[in-house]
Amino acid sequence: MNLPKIASISRKILVACVGLFLLVFLLVHMGINLCLLRPDDGEWYSIACNFMGTNYIIKVFEVVLFAALIAHIIITVALQIQNWKARPVRYHQPSKSKTSAMSKTMIWTGGLVFVFLALHFVNFYFVKLGLVEGKYMIQTEHALSSSELQAKYMAYTQGKLSPEEMATFQTEMEAVQGLMIKAESEGLYSDDMKWIRNLSAEDVKPVEGIVEGIEPDFYNMAFELFGNKVYSVIYLILFVALAFHLIHAMQSAFQTLGLNHNKYNKFIEGFSWVYAIIIALGFAAVPVYIMFFV
Amino acid sequence: MNFTLKIWRQENAKAKGRFETYKVENISSDCSFLEMLDILNESLISNKIAHPVCFDNDCREGICGMCGLYINGRPHGNDDGVTTCQLHMRKFKDGETIWIEPWRAKAFPVIRDLVVDRTAYDKIIQAGGYVSVSTGGVPDANSILVSKDKADKAMDAAECIGCGACVAACKNASAMLFVSAKVSHLALLPQGKVEAANRVQKMVEKMDELGFGNCTNTYACEAECPKLIKRSNIARLNREWICARVGKEK
Numbered sequence: 001m002n003l004p005k006i007a008s009i010s011r012k013i014l015v016a017c018v019g020l021f022l023l024v025f026l027l028v029h030m031g032i033n034l035c036l037l038r039p040d041d042g043e044w045y046s047i048a049c050n051f052m053g054t055n056y057i058i059k060v061f062e063v064v065l066f067a068a069l070i071a072h073i074i075i076t077v078a079l080q081i082q083n084w085k086a087r088p089v090r091y092h093q094p095s096k097s098k099t100s101a102m103s104k105t106m107i108w109t110g111g112l113v114f115v116f117l118a119l120h121f122v123n124f125y126f127v128k129l130g131l132v133e134g135k136y137m138i139q140t141e142h143a144l145s146s147s148e149l150q151a152k153y154m155a156y157t158q159g160k161l162s163p164e165e166m167a168t169f170q171t172e173m174e175a176v177q178g179l180m181i182k183a184e185s186e187g188l189y190s191d192d193m194k195w196i197r198n199l200s201a202e203d204v205k206p207v208e209g210i211v212e213g214i215e216p217d218f219y220n221m222a223f224e225l226f227g228n229k230v231y232s233v234i235y236l237i238l239f240v241a242l243a244f245h246l247i248h249a250m251q252s253a254f255q256t257l258g259l260n261h262n263k264y265n266k267f268i269e270g271f272s273w274v275y276a277i278i279i280a281l282g283f284a285a286v287p288v289y290i291m292f293f294v
Numbered sequence: 295m296n297f298t299l300k301i302w303r304q305e306n307a308k309a310k311g312r313f314e315t316y317k318v319e320n321i322s323s324d325c326s327f328l329e330m331l332d333i334l335n336e337s338l339i340s341n342k343i344a345h346p347v348c349f350d351n352d353c354r355e356g357i358c359g360m361c362g363l364y365i366n367g368r369p370h371g372n373d374d375g376v377t378t379c380q381l382h383m384r385k386f387k388d389g390e391t392i393w394i395e396p397w398r399a400k401a402f403p404v405i406r407d408l409v410v411d412r413t414a415y416d417k418i419i420q421a422g423g424y425v426s427v428s429t430g431g432v433p434d435a436n437s438i439l440v441s442k443d444k445a446d447k448a449m450d451a452a453e454c455i456g457c458g459a460c461v462a463a464c465k466n467a468s469a470m471l472f473v474s475a476k477v478s479h480l481a482l483l484p485q486g487k488v489e490a491a492n493r494v495q496k497m498v499e500k501m502d503e504l505g506f507g508n509c510t511n512t513y514a515c516e517a518e519c520p521k522l523i524k525r526s527n528i529a530r531l532n533r534e535w536i537c538a539r540v541g542k543e544k
Contacts, residue, residue, distance in 0.1 A: 007498055008508045009535045079508045083466035086400050086507030092302075092313065093393045096367035097463050097514035104465060104512055252511040258536060260529030 008079070009256075015075050016253035018068045023250060023275070025065055030282035037289055041191035042219035046137070049218050053128065073114065080107045102248040112241035119234070123225055127216040135224070136204045137197040137217035138179075140189065175206035226290035235287050239280045246276035295321045295383055298391040299334065301347055304404050307411075311404065313393075314344070323384040327371060328354060328361060330383055348407040356380040356520065359455030362462065363408055364395040369459035369518045377457060377520040397458050399467035400505045414504045415456050415472060422489075422496035423476045429485045444482045451479035453521040460515035460523075466507030471515035473501050474531035475523045481534055491538035498535060 006014075032052065035045040052058050102109070127134030152169050155161050161169060182203065183189055183196040190197055198220045208214065226232045250272035254260065259268070296319045304311030318334050325333070328351050335346035352360035361378040365371035371381040386392065396404050401414040440448075454475035461469050477494050480486030486493075509528060516525045 007495075007535075008502050009498055009532060010539065012508060013532070013536065079510075083468075083507040083510070086467035086505055087398050087465075088400055089398050091364060091367070091395055091398050092300075093364070093367035093395065095463070095465065095514065096372070097369075098517040099512045099514045103510065106510060248511070255511045255525070255529050256509075256532055258529045258533030260526050262526070 008082075011075050011079060012256045015072060015079070016256040018072045018075075019249050019253050021068050022065075022072065023246065023253075023279075026246075026279050030279055033286050034282060036219065036222060036286050042197070043190065043192055043194075045219050046190065046195055046197075050139075050215065053215055069117075073110075076107070076110060100248065102244050103252070106245060106248055106252075109241045109245040112238055113245055116235070116238035116242065119238075123231075124216070124218060124221060127221065133201040135197070135217040135220045136199045136201070136214050137195050137219075138199070138204070138207075138211055138215070139213050140194055140196055172207075172210045175210060179203065179207050179211075222286060223290055223294065226287040227294070229291060232287040232291045236284055239284045242283070243276045243280035246279060247273055250275055295323055295386070295388045297321065297330070297383075297386065297389070300391060300393045301408070302395045303344075303347070303407055304396075305406065307403055307405055321383055323382070325383045326354070326379055327363070327365070327381040327383065328379045348405075348409045350409050351379060354379040357455060359457040362397055362410075362457045362459055364397060364462055366393050369397070369462040370457075370520050374517075375520055375522050377455075377459075380520075397462040399458075399461050401467065401469070402458060402461060410458070412456070412458050414506070415458065415469070417504060418469065418473060418497050418500050419456075419476065421500035422493040423480070425480065425485050426489060438484050440483060448479045448482035451475045451482070451523065451527050454479075454519075454523050455521055457520060459518045459520060461506065463514040463518035464507065464509075465512060465514065466510055468509045468515075469501050469504075469506040470509035470528050470531065471519060471523055471525070473497050474527035477531050477534055478527045481530070490534060491541060494531065494534040494538050498531075 032045070032048045035048050036042070038044050122132060124134070126132040152161070152165075152172075156166070156169055179196070179199075188196050188198050197217045199217065204214050226235070251269050254268050296317070299316045299318060300313045301316060302311055303314045316334055316338075318330060318337075321330050321333065328349070331347060331349060338344050338346050349363060350360045352358045354361075356377045356379060359377070362369065363371070363378045365378070365381070370376060370378045371385065373381050373385050394408065396402075396408045397410045397412075399410075402410040402412055405411050452475075454472060456472060458472075460471035461467050464470075477490075477497060480493065481490040511525075511528075513525050516523070
C-alpha cells in the first residue's frame with residue numbers, strides 16, 4: 001500500500017483533518033444516543049433517528065463520513081506500514097523514552113475501534129441498509145394514510161378499479177389492517193401514538209411497498225442488544241479503546257496542522273483529554289443505563 | 295564500579311550481528327561512557343580477546359554530534375539533555391548490566407559494531423538546508439532587524455548537532471525533529487526566509503525518499519534530544535509545509 005506521490009506531511013495533514021471531522025461526528029452521534037436516556041418512551045430519540053435517516057444534508061454527510069472514515073483507515077495503515085519498514089531491525093531493549101502510552105498504541109487502539117465499528121454496523125447500521133434483519137418502526141400517520149393506498153381507495157369508492165386491482169387492493173388493505181390490529185393488541189404504539197414500534201421483519205414484510213417510511217427501530221434494538229450483558233461489556237471495553245485513541249488523536253491533529261503554541265498547548269492537551277473522556281462516557285452511558293437500570 | 299556489558303558486534307554492513315558479553319571492572323564513577331568503552335577496548339586489545347568495539351566519537355564535549363549509542367533502551371543513555379560522551383558512569387548502578395546497541399533505522403545502516411552511516415542527514419541538508427547566496431560577514435547590528443523572540447527560537451533550533459538520537463528514539467525512525475530544527479533555524483531569520491518555501495519542500499521530499507518513517511507525534515525525539523530541541527519546531531515545519539504547498543506556483 002504505497003502512495004508515493006503524496007508527501008508524508010500532506011498525508012498526515014489529511015489524516016488530521018479527517019480525524020477532526022470524525023471527532024465532531026462522534027459528538028453528534030453521542031448527542032443522539034443520549035436521547036435514549038430521556039424517560040419519554042423514545043420520543044426524542046425517534047425524532048432524531050428519523051431526522052438523521054431522512055434529511056438530505058445528512059444523507060450527503062453520510063457519504064462524506066464514509067469517505068472520510070475509509071480515507072482515515074487507508075492512509076493511517078499505509079503510513080504505519082512505512083513506519084514499520086523504516087526500522088527493519090528492531091532494538092533488543094524495549095524503549096524507555098518518556099512518551100505517552102496512547103501515542104504509541106494508536107494503530108492498535110485504532111484497530112480496536114475498527115472492530116467496534118464492524119460490530120456496531122452489524123448490530124445497527126446494516127439493518128438500515130437492509131443487509132441484516134432487526135426491529136422496525138412505522139410512523140402511525142404513514143401507516144394510515146399512504147398516498148398510494150388513498151388514491152386506490154378513491155378509485156375503489158368510485159368503482160374505477162378492475163377486478164385484479166380490486167383483489168390486490170383488498171390484500172393490501174388486509175395487510176395494513178393486520179398490522180394495525182397487531183399494534184393495538186400488543187401495545188406497540190409509542191406513548192405519543194406517533195409510532196408503531198418493535199416490529200419484526202415478518203411483521204413489516206406484508207406491508208412493504210404499501211406503507212411508506214418503514215424505519216429501523218434503533219430504540220428497541222438498543223434495549224434488546226444492551227440487555228445482553230456480554231454485548232454491553234464488549235462495547236464498554238471498546239469504548240475504553242476509543243477514549244485512548246481520542247486522547248492522543250485531537251492533540252496530535254493540532255500538532256500536525258502546525259497549531260502548536262506555548263500559550264495554548266496545555267489547553268489543547270487538556271481539551272483532548274476532556275473531549276475524549278466525555279465522548280467515551282457519553283457512549284458508555286447507554287449500555288450502562290440499560291445494564292443496571294432497566 | 296563493575297559492569298556487565300552486552301554489546302552489539304557486527305563485522306560489516308552485510309554480516310549478521312550478535313550481542314557479546316564483556317565485563318569491565320574498577321571503573322571510576324567519574325568516567326564518561328566512552329572512556330569506559332576505551333578501557334574495555336584497551337583490555338580487548340592487550341589481552342587479545344577480540345577486535346576492539348567500534349563506536350563513533352569526536353569532540354567528546356557534547357557539541358559535534360558524532361557519538362550516539364542506544365543504551366538500555368534510550369539513545370544517549372539514562373540522562374536527559376546529554377550526548378553519550380557526556381554521560382557518566384555514576385548514572386549507572388554498580389554491577390549493572392548495560393545493553394549497548396547501534397541506532398536502528400533503515401536510513402542509518404550499521405557499518406560496523408556500533409557505528410552507523412548517517413549520510414542520510416547530509417543528503418537532507420544538501421537538498422536545501424542552506425542559504426544559496428553568501429550572506430557576507432557579520433552585518434551591522436541594526437541593519438537587519440530580528441526580534442529577540444525569533445532570534446532565540448532560531449538559536450534554539452540551530453543547537454541541533456545532527457546526532458540522530460531523534461531517529462533512534464522514534465518508534466517510526468522519523469527524522470522530523472532534525473528536519474524541523476534545520477528548517478526552523480533558517481526560516482525564522484531574514485536571510486533564510488527568502489528560500490523557506492522551496493527549502494521545506496525539498497528537505498521533506500528528500501527525507502521521505504531516504505526511507506525515514508512518519509512522525510506520529512509521540513515525542514520520544516523531544517524526550518531524548520541531547521540539545522533539547524522542542525516539538526514546536528515540528529509544528530513549525532508542518533506550518534511551513536502547508537504555507538509552501540498552498541502558495542506553490544505551477
